[in-house]
Amino acid sequence: xxxxxxxxxxxMAAAAASAGLLAAPSVLRAANEINLYSSRHYDTDEAxxxxxxxxxxxxxxxxxxxxxxxxxxxxxxxxNSPADVFITVDAGNIERANVDGLLQPVSSDTLTKAIxxxxxxxxxxxxxxxxxxxxxxxxxxxxxxxxxxxYESLADEKVKGKxxxxxxxxxxxxxxxxxxxxxxxxEQAEAWARGVVANMARAPKGGDTDQIKAVAAxxxxxxxxxxxxxxxxxxxxxxxxxxxxxxxxxxxxxxxxRGTNVNISGGGVARYARNVEGAVKFLEYxxxxxxxxxxxxxxxxxxxxxxxKLPAPLDSFGxxxxxxxxxxxxxxxxxxxxxxxxxxxxx
Amino acid sequence: xxxxxxxSPGGPAAGNLTGxxxxxxxxxxxxxxxxxxxxxxxxxxxVVASLFSSSAGALxxxxxxxxxxxxxxxxxxxxxxxxxxxxxxxGTAWLVSACRFPGSRMLQxxxxxxxxxxxxxxxxxxxxxxxxxxxxxxxxxxMMGWTRDDYWFPEVHSLWGVSxxxxxxxxxxxxxxxxxxxxxxxxxxxxxARTLGRGPWRVxxxxxxxxxxxxxxxxxxxxxxxALADFxxxxxxxxxxxxxxxxxxxxxxxxRVGAAQLASxxxxxxxxLISLExxxxxxxxxxxxxxxxIKPMPVRLRxxxxxxxxxxxxxxxxxxxxxxxxxxxxxHLDGGDELLGARFLSYARNxxxxxxxxxxxxxxxxxxxxxxxxxxxxxxxxxxxxATLGYAIPxxxxxxxxxxxxxxxxxxxDAQMQGWFGLSTGLLFSGTMLALLYAYLVRFLAVANGAIxxxxxxxxxxxxxxARTLGRxxxxxxxxxxxPLLNRSMLMSAAIVFVxxxxxxxxxxxxxxxxxxxxxxxxxQLASDERLEQAATGSLVIVAIALVPIILLTRVAxxxxxxxxxxxx
Numbered sequence: 001x002x003x004x005x006x007x008x009x010x011x012m013a014a015a016a017a018s019a020g021l022l023a024a025p026s027v028l029r030a031a032n033e034i035n036l037y038s039s040r041h042y043d044t045d046e047a048x049x050x051x052x053x054x055x056x057x058x059x060x061x062x063x064x065x066x067x068x069x070x071x072x073x074x075x076x077x078x079x080n081s082p083a084d085v086f087i088t089v090d091a092g093n094i095e096r097a098n099v100d101g102l103l104q105p106v107s108s109d110t111l112t113k114a115i116x117x118x119x120x121x122x123x124x125x126x127x128x129x130x131x132x133x134x135x136x137x138x139x140x141x142x143x144x145x146x147x148x149x150x151y152e153s154l155a156d157e158k159v160k161g162k163x164x165x166x167x168x169x170x171x172x173x174x175x176x177x178x179x180x181x182x183x184x185x186x187e188q189a190e191a192w193a194r195g196v197v198a199n200m201a202r203a204p205k206g207g208d209t210d211q212i213k214a215v216a217a218x219x220x221x222x223x224x225x226x227x228x229x230x231x232x233x234x235x236x237x238x239x240x241x242x243x244x245x246x247x248x249x250x251x252x253x254x255x256x257x258r259g260t261n262v263n264i265s266g267g268g269v270a271r272y273a274r275n276v277e278g279a280v281k282f283l284e285y286x287x288x289x290x291x292x293x294x295x296x297x298x299x300x301x302x303x304x305x306x307x308x309k310l311p312a313p314l315d316s317f318g319x320x321x322x323x324x325x326x327x328x329x330x331x332x333x334x335x336x337x338x339x340x341x342x343x344x345x346x347x
Numbered sequence: 348x349x350x351x352x353x354x355s356p357g358g359p360a361a362g363n364l365t366g367x368x369x370x371x372x373x374x375x376x377x378x379x380x381x382x383x384x385x386x387x388x389x390x391x392x393x394v395v396a397s398l399f400s401s402s403a404g405a406l407x408x409x410x411x412x413x414x415x416x417x418x419x420x421x422x423x424x425x426x427x428x429x430x431x432x433x434x435x436x437x438g439t440a441w442l443v444s445a446c447r448f449p450g451s452r453m454l455q456x457x458x459x460x461x462x463x464x465x466x467x468x469x470x471x472x473x474x475x476x477x478x479x480x481x482x483x484x485x486x487x488x489x490m491m492g493w494t495r496d497d498y499w500f501p502e503v504h505s506l507w508g509v510s511x512x513x514x515x516x517x518x519x520x521x522x523x524x525x526x527x528x529x530x531x532x533x534x535x536x537x538x539x540a541r542t543l544g545r546g547p548w549r550v551x552x553x554x555x556x557x558x559x560x561x562x563x564x565x566x567x568x569x570x571x572x573x574a575l576a577d578f579x580x581x582x583x584x585x586x587x588x589x590x591x592x593x594x595x596x597x598x599x600x601x602x603r604v605g606a607a608q609l610a611s612x613x614x615x616x617x618x619x620l621i622s623l624e625x626x627x628x629x630x631x632x633x634x635x636x637x638x639x640x641i642k643p644m645p646v647r648l649r650x651x652x653x654x655x656x657x658x659x660x661x662x663x664x665x666x667x668x669x670x671x672x673x674x675x676x677x678x679h680l681d682g683g684d685e686l687l688g689a690r691f692l693s694y695a696r697n698x699x700x701x702x703x704x705x706x707x708x709x710x711x712x713x714x715x716x717x718x719x720x721x722x723x724x725x726x727x728x729x730x731x732x733x734a735t736l737g738y739a740i741p742x743x744x745x746x747x748x749x750x751x752x753x754x755x756x757x758x759x760x761d762a763q764m765q766g767w768f769g770l771s772t773g774l775l776f777s778g779t780m781l782a783l784l785y786a787y788l789v790r791f792l793a794v795a796n797g798a799i800x801x802x803x804x805x806x807x808x809x810x811x812x813x814a815r816t817l818g819r820x821x822x823x824x825x826x827x828x829x830x831p832l833l834n835r836s837m838l839m840s841a842a843i844v845f846v847x848x849x850x851x852x853x854x855x856x857x858x859x860x861x862x863x864x865x866x867x868x869x870x871x872q873l874a875s876d877e878r879l880e881q882a883a884t885g886s887l888v889i890v891a892i893a894l895v896p897i898i899l900l901t902r903v904a905x906x907x908x909x910x911x912x913x914x915x916x
Contacts, residue, residue, distance in 0.1 A: 035861060041872040041875060042876060061861035061862050062861060062862055063859065063860075063861055063862075063863075064872065065856045066598075066856070068597070068598035069598075069743065069746070069747070069853075069856065069857045070857075072747045072750065072857070073747075073750055073857055073858075075754075076747070076750035076751045076753070076754035076755075076777065077750070077754050077757075077758075077774060077777050078754055078755075078758045080758055080761055080771075080773050080774045080777075082773075082774065082778065082861075167585055169582065169591070169594075169595055202479075203502075203504065204585060205474075205504040205583075205584070205585045206474070206478070207877040208877065209877040210478065210480070210877075213478075213480040214478070214479055214480045216480065217479055217480035217484075217485060217488075218488075218494055218495055219479040219480065219495055229877065237682070238681070238682060334600075335600040335602070338595065338600050339412075339600070342412045342413055343412055347585055347587065
């Protein structure tokens with residue numbers, strides 16, 4: 001008997017706890033707060049949020065998860081969704097949210113003046129706030145930048161067995177593939193994907209940093225990575241990271257043609273936002289000099305606003321010509337990109 | 348020493364009496380289980396329902412590209428993980444329960460430790476350690492002066508590699524249930540077999556193993572369902588399975604119909620598994636009714652036999668726990684997560700709150716399903732199987748599946764309230780912890796049910812009849828007989844659910860409320876940002892916290908010996 005009494009007490013306590021959970025208001029929405037659904041997950045972003053609140057008095061509530069999943073959540077929540085602002089780390093997903101009717105157009109002179117046209121949606125449904133270049137990284141002692149001057153050259157015979165690139169499940173590769181379809185057409189793009197697969201030093205695995213490390217260690221000679229992963233290794237506190245960075249060299253592809261593929265971290269105001277004014281204020285804050293500097297110094301991303309002085313190590317990379325293909329265009333090609341990579345056997 | 352073996356729990360003698368009693372009353376337990384099964388099926392159905400929506404879906408495209416590979420990989424995963432966990436789990440369980448060798452007592456609980464290690468974390472740890480650019484291969488190359496083409500190293504990122512990872516963290520499910528079963532086999536049966544001239548090996552294969560088969564099957568089913576639902580590890584290892592394909596079609600190509608088609612394919616695998624388990628259980632149920640349960644006398648091993656046994660039992664602990672913890676510790680010392688220090692309390696509190704509440708809630712639900720099975724209602728078996736389907740469904744699918752009906756309900760309620768009273772309720776459940784608990788219930792009811800069902804099986808049905816004959820009401824049978832006897836099973840169930848929720852990632856990530864981070868979420872965010880050193884800190888904390896219920900588990904399992912308290916005459 002006694003044992004059961006204990007259990008009953010436990011159950012009562014649990015019931016009380018559950019009731020407490022239930023009673024907790026689902027969304028604490030004070031007058032001056034905005035709710036952020038974000039797929040950015042960088043510790044350095046904390047500075048954005050605290051600075052913004054200090055500056056405007058507007059508090060920020062956050063949920064951080066993958067963009068794809070946040071989109072499903074917003075869809076399920078429908079007209080009562082608490083989201084005010086939606087932020088992604090790529091163009092594909094922010095455009096998908098837009099196509100799915102989860103965003104609303106915003107007219108803000110501050111935003112349109114600060115951000116180049118090809119990095120925002122024409123209707124103001126979303127805006128790019130930072131750029132990440134998809135670059136080629138080569139082993140300093142075994143490859144010359146001239147050997148792989150373009151994305152297209154990654155499929156060349158001379159790269160055979162030397163290429164390190166991550167899985168096609170990765171959104172950055174999907175966006176790159178989208179830009180190649182846009183530039184070269186579907187057929188060429190598929191041939192290219194097959195060439196890339198044939199040239200791989202090993203089956204795709206790991207993240208972008210792993211590809212760079214593998215080049216430094218000699219598993220292959222050429223890697224594809226987002227610029228900030230290399231940047232982070234260069235400015236790392238750890239000597240071994242800096243040593244890895246010293247063994248490789250950055251190549252901005254397609255400088256004599258359309259330019260290097262740039263993805264964006266983008267954001268927009270949610271379709272059913274309650275605090276539209278606060279949401280727009282936040283987006284406008286993201287193009288302020290202070291915030292643009294934070295993108296560059298915190299996570300080594302490129303600012304979208306012209307004239308922001310680049311901190312190390314971005315200044316050492318030098319300026320480069322970027323592909324001005326509308327982010328919206330290659331984002332729309334995402335599904336086709338995945339299918340092509342599947343057919344080419346790109347794992 | 349009267350050990351009776353019956354062909355079915357609803358055997359002719361006892362079954363008729365209780366069956367007759369039951370017929371005269373409406374069965375609330377079955378109704379409760381029906382509600383539970385509907386709750387679990389709702390989110391799964393919400394996803395699968397897309398099958399019947401407008402677009403044609405990607406099945407045709409998949410059939411021409413990925414489908415053969417998906418099928419092969421998924422089957423391969425089932426076979427490899429199944430064999431691995433069965434052999435490791437059962438083998439070690441038999442060794443530590445039937446034999447004595449140096450360290451065997453300590454190994455009894457050490458063997459459970461890998462349960463504390465989330466599969467994705469062991470994946471990160473080993474990958475970082477074994478990669479071409481990782482410390483092991485780099486050291487080998489530097490020592491020998493080799494380059495890439497001078498040596499061969501097994502490819503970790505393969506079906507074999509990922510299966511090994513999953514075996515290392517999932518074998519404890521089999522081990523735990525098998526060991527409990529072995530310990531509960533009374534010495535009598537085994538002695539009889541020995542007296543009749545069977546050697547120790549033949550006793551194992553002809554008596555002990557067949558009697559433990561239901562428990563082993565239950566453990567195996569859990570391990571395999573978990574393996575099928577795994578996304579993080581297989582994705583990280585670049586092995587395409589149904590789970591990764593669902594993710595890819597749904598999120599990469601925005602094709603929910605295609606994803607639902609794949610999810611249905613996954614469900615077929617699950618049904619296959621469940622029927623296999625049922626088949627293996629159905630033909631036998633053992634109720635050892637001997638009044639004096641004597642612990643089996645362990646065989647003392649010496650010499651090379653002892654050494655072999657020791658190695659066999661130490662290896663899973665070393666590979667599944669000690670080595671990955673050391674690797675993580677190394678990563679942590681290399682550049683751990685400083686932020687975790689400042690926020691540790693809030694992360695840990697959230698993790699505890701979720702894990703604790705769901706442990707109690709889900710265990711309570713499992714007592715209901717356990718009862719339903721005991722009721723011998725013809726619909727009981729199928730109902731409980733449906734209610735425990737969620738364990739094999741990838742967390743992401745469960746999460747989105749939970750969001751959809753909750754969103755529909757919340758918006759409907761809001762519209763009603765606006766219409767009738769002019770006040771807006773907004774989203775009542777979506778984005779609350781209640782929604783999260785719901786997702787956990789869908790996902791983990793199977794685990795709790797496994798423990799409770801095994802507990803119920805150990806209570807011979809005739810005890811109910813005896814209690815009723817002695818004038819106890821049905822309610823009193825529950826409160827005075829069953830629940831005290833189920834005490835340990837309930838604690839076990841709660842402990843395992845606690846650990847599972849602590850480790851759970853995708854559902855927590857998607858369904859959680861604002862500003863609500865848990866330890867697992869923190870680890871995920873750092874790992875997806877390719878900051879493994881920092882992620883190691885949180886991983887170690889998760890492992891450390893998970894150890895608490897696991898140690899409790901071992902103590903609970905051992906405290907009562909093998910006799911259920913209250914069963915002594």
